[in-house]
Amino acid sequence: xxxxxxxxxxxxxxxxxxxxxxxxxxxxxxxxxxxxxxxxxxxxxxxxxxxxxxxxxxxxxxxxxxxxxxxxxxxxxxxxxxxxxxxxxxxxxxxxxxxxxxxxxxxxxxxxxxxxxxxxxxxxxxxxxxxxxxxxxxxxxxxxxxxxxxxx
Amino acid sequence: xxxxxxxxxxxxxxxxxxxxxxxxxxxxxxxxxxxxxxxxxxxxxxxxxxxxxxxxxxxxxxxxxxxxxxxxxxxxxxxxxxxxxxxxxxxxxxxxxxxxxxxxxxxxxxxxxxxxxxxxxxxxxxxxxxxxxxxxxxxxxxxxxxxxxxxxxxxxxxxxxxxxxxxxxxxxxxxxxxxxxxxxxxxxxxxx
Numbered sequence: 606x607x608x609x610x611x612x613x614x615x616x617x618x619x620x621x622x623x624x625x626x627x628x629x630x631x632x633x634x635x636x637x638x639x640x641x642x643x644x645x646x647x648x649x650x651x652x653x654x655x656x657x658x659x660x661x662x663x664x665x666x667x668x669x670x671x672x673x674x675x676x677x678x679x680x681x682x683x684x685x686x687x688x689x690x691x692x693x694x695x696x697x698x699x700x701x702x703x704x705x706x707x708x709x710x711x712x713x714x715x716x717x718x719x720x721x722x723x724x725x726x727x728x729x730x731x732x733x734x735x736x737x738x739x740x741x742x743x744x745x746x747x748x749x750x751x752x753x754x755x756x757x
Numbered sequence: 758x759x760x761x762x763x764x765x766x767x768x769x770x771x772x773x774x775x776x777x778x779x780x781x782x783x784x785x786x787x788x789x790x791x792x793x794x795x796x797x798x799x800x801x802x803x804x805x806x807x808x809x810x811x812x813x814x815x816x817x818x819x820x821x822x823x824x825x826x827x828x829x830x831x832x833x834x835x836x837x838x839x840x841x842x843x844x845x846x847x848x849x850x851x852x853x854x855x856x857x858x859x860x861x862x863x864x865x866x867x868x869x870x871x872x873x874x875x876x877x878x879x880x881x882x883x884x885x886x887x888x889x890x891x892x893x894x895x896x897x898x899x900x901x902x903x904x905x906x907x908x909x910x911x912x913x914x915x916x917x918x919x920x921x922x923x924x925x926x927x928x929x930x931x932x933x934x935x936x937x938x939x940x941x942x943x944x945x946x947x948x949x
Contacts, residue, residue: 608765609764610828612762616761617832621759622803645793648859649803649804681837688758693949699943700942
């Protein structure tokens with residue numbers, strides 16, 4: 606009855622699936638009855654909205670792909686980086702195999718590039734604000750928060 | 758985590774859907790057939806992405822409904838080995854942890870893939886569960902249910918459907934993911 610023509614017709618980042626669900630109206634419907642989306646799809650939407658994908662944009666991902674070319678990463682590694690948005694070397698370690706051997710000092714550059722190009726997910730943003738507000742005055746914390754918001 | 762899969766399927770459109778435009782009727786049928794179901798070796802179907810082509814529409818003799826051959830793409834959830842995923846703790850017992858993604862619950866971390874060394878202590882709040890604690894450099898890091906846990910996918914298996922199941926056993930899981938926490942940067946997010 607059914608045959609699979611192409612089991613893998615393309616990998617999708619979390620952002621692309623979230624965008625697809627949003628384009629069908631998942632975000633706009635608080636009652637979750639009117640939008641033409643099934644309950645199981647809403648569960649996927651709930652998961653994605655809490656992940657790093659929720660405030661990514663197509664432009665930021667394209668920018669990241671351009672800048673990643675010089676690091677010679679595998680497609681699976683770039684996919685992991687987009688989905689997880691690592692913010693420190695210890696988070697990059699399970700993503701890139703033999704990161705020290707292949708990249709050495711480049712890891713710091715890669716992380717800085719990722720944190721500047723991709724917006725931080727909501728949970729990371731809260732901890733960054735707390736750290737900054739704790740060290741300096743609250744005014745500076747608000748400034749960095751607005752700076753990140755304008756970057757988005 | 759997600760892939761697109763191109764599938765061709767012959768489906769019978771029941772007559773009560775004849776008043777809907779063809780695209781919508783076929784999409785509705787496909788969704789009821791595939792959505793939230795596991796296809797062996799392809800993964801869990803999340804959504805119908807788009808419909809490529811609709812062919813046919815013949816009514817076979819003796820049948821009241823028309824049959825279409827549809828080519829369409831499905832968004833499948835199928836993590837690859839080595840992927841890092843953030844999930845929430847669902848249960849933890851003496852055999853290891855069980856994590857959940859909201860839409861998918863059968864993620865198991867067996868004991869030999871937990872960070873080494875670690876031990877478990879009975880949970881004072883829930884009697885049937887234990888808390889796993891990682892002993893690292895004389896410090897104790899418990900895995901509690903508060904924040905999300907990052908794990909690396911070790912394997913994705915599709916156990917065959919059992920013919921008979923004893924009554925008390927867990928409901929059959931058609932897709933099981935084994936994960937590992939045994940690496941730098943994995944485990945509860947707050948550890949790092």
